[in-house]
Amino acid sequence: MTENYTDPSGNTAQFRAFVDAPDSAAAPSPAPSRLPLIAGLGVAVVVVVALVAWLALR
Template identity: 80%
Template sequence: MAENYTDPSGNTAQFRAFVDSPEPAASAPAPSRLPLIAGVAVAAVVVVALVAWIALG
């Protein structure tokens, strides 16, 4: 840890600047899970079709 670290709660002005600063993680939207779900569904259909083809063949 750096030796010149100053606690943001050290005085009122620093604390208010710390509280009012936006969080970088909160502004990023979550990625869509639709492609993952569609890929798993297609893979499941292919596996079921392959098993049925082998069982009936």
């Protein structure tokens, strides 16, 4: 260990500062892309409209 090591549990103020410190490893991941969902819904709408048109013109 280095000479400058500070135990974060040394007192309450140090522990709170340690807990509240931003941690790059615990950063939230970005939200997944919604593009596949939107594309899938678009394809489904086109299929339903085509099926309704085909049944109406039959």
